[in-house]
Amino acid sequence: MRRDMEVAVGEALAAVVALVLAVLSWNRGTVATVFAPLGEMPAFEATRYVGPWLMLAAFLVAVAGLLGIDAVTRVLRSAAEK
Incomplete structure (x- = not known):
């Protein structure tokens, strides 16, 4: 349980x-x-838009979202096991 929180x-x-x-x-x-x-x-x-930088930004937002969702599920799962 402690490992999940870390x-x-x-x-x-x-x-x-x-x-x-x-x-x-x-x-x-x-x-x-x-x-x-x-x-x-x-x-x-x-204003000029540079595609590769904007694609990197979109990718990083998606990664941050997935990490956030996984962090929340780990916390909820750890709290349910107690």
Whole structure:
């Protein structure tokens, strides 16, 4: 029972790390470029999306979700055995 709780805490920490990495990856996946006004064209901002970084962010969110679900089931199973 104690081992399940240790694993659940480790999985919860890994899920938090995965979410932090997902946010960092998502921020790397969106690149904003500001264009100054040129003649009669007004200034504008263009956003470019970088696919591999966004896919990594989505993958990390999925991994964090699975780790979170497994951590919760381990805690509930451990509590039911007591």
